[in-house]
Amino acid sequence: MKLSDFDFPLSDDRIAVRPAKPRTSAKLLLAKGDTITDRHVFDLPDILRAGDRLILNDTKVIPARLSGLRWRDTAQGRMSAKIEVTLLDPQPDGIWAALIKPLKKVKDGEEIVFSDALTATMISRADGQGLLQFNVTGDDFDAALNAVGAMPLPPYIAAKRPADDADKTDYQTAWAENAGAVAAPTASLHFDDSLLKTLADMGVEFTKVTLHVGAGTFLPVKVDNIADHKMHAERGEVSATAAAEVNATKAAGGRIIPVGTTALRLIESAAKDGQLHAWSGATDIFITPGFKFQLTDGLMTNFHLPKSTLMMLVSALMGVDQIKAIYAHALTHDYRFFSYGDASVLLPND
Incomplete structure (x- = not known):
């Protein structure tokens, strides 16, 4: 496929430079198969169900x-x-x-x-x-x-304003634990302790994994044929406990829903024969249309840069045409884009 297949027009004023307050008030686009509806992050208890397992990246951003x-x-x-x-x-x-x-x-x-x-x-x-x-x-x-140190805001935010003390909280997830990232797993920024408790009380389960997000996540794709692109590598770990939890949920018929593309890339890197395995190392997995997902049933993610590897990843999950429809909807319904922007829940098989 060509790089131009993952392009779309985006005006500068759609780039969020501050997060929604409170975190859960951000808009949420729900895509279930071909159906698109407009919700908010605080509606997640109505979207998820008991037995679902959210995969959380517990990396912690350092003031790099x-x-x-x-x-x-x-x-x-x-x-x-x-x-x-x-x-x-x-x-x-x-x-x-x-x-x-x-x-x-x-x-x-x-x-x-x-x-x-x-x-x-x-x-x-x-x-x-x-x-x-x-x-x-x-x-x-x-x-x-x-x-x-100052928080390493993405270049499209840093070009508009310098990092400040608010970013030390805003650009960190509620469950950040293992220091080492220089970029946040941004879909996770929409959660607070209250929402996590509500989801847990209704039977949604959580598994933590670690992928230290690197600055390479912002590097542009410079080749026209995406098959020629070399993906940056990032360090990660899946514990034996995490693997057992995911495999138990799959066996019970529950849905595995990574919160963010980093969590998705990590579990798919550590998957074999439809099972998650304990794993530690560097992954440069590059997920493009045609990729066969072994574990992922859905994804919560923000809206990504045009012509980026993350656009290719969500297109692999939902299909190129449906992602184009999703992004067209987001653009015409005033969704905010990128790291501090709004979110989506993508459920390809619902």
């Missing part, structure tokens, strides 16, 4: 955006220059892969100072990224990063 100073002795004296860093992927021993601006201005071996408690030394560079060795690790690193 840092602003620091690089100091250098020159003929004119000791000079500083501002350096912007976005952490991408942790390596062993306190080393992080990072985007660094301007990368070419930082020499290997140079130190970048972010605060009295947090500094990093440039080790090496490759593929437009740098490797940084931080001065602290573990809890000390987490504390220093939380003190000075």
Whole structure:
């Protein structure tokens, strides 16, 4: 298929720069087979049923955006220059892969100072990224990063406004636990504790898995033939307990509904012969039309970028023509798009 098959017109004013308040007041497009209706997230208890199992990604977004100073002795004296860093992927021993601006201005071996408690030394560079060795690790690193870091808002929001203190809550799920993501699993941002309790009380069950969402989720597809696209890899884990819960629900005839494309990609990566298996590693699974889903019966997700891999994923689940109808409906009914936007529940077989 061609990249143009997943394009649609979207005006800039449809991009949400702040989430709905409260979270559950966001609009919710319900697509059951060919039928589309307009609801709200707080209507989920009327949409889901006892025995359904929601798959929740419990990754926690770190305040990965840092602003620091690089100091250098020159003929004119000791000079500083501002350096912007976005952490991408942790390596062993306190080393992080990072985007660094301007990368070419930082020499290997140079130190970048972010605060009295947090500094990093440039080790090496490759593929437009740098490797940084931080001065602290573990809890000390987490504390220093939380003190000075900003939430790594998606580029289409960051272009409109800087991150602020509200984003430290807004851009984090109610069940965030395992730190390591540099982007949120955004469909999950629509839940609060009250909605979770209501769903649990009516017999909806929950399974947590972990996929650390990387900055690669925002990378554009640059090839016309989508079969030529190389998917970015992200680190994840499915526990033996999670696998057993999902398999029990499938055996009992319940529906498996991931909350977000990250949770869906992870369970389909760890599936074999219609069963979920304990799994840990990096996945670069690329789901496009024609993909055979082993576990997924439905999906809760936000509205995605034109010509993105996530448009291809939802098209694989619902069919290209139905996704075009869903997005046309969303555009004409004032839905808000992308990370802080409204949501959809996609049920292809209902």
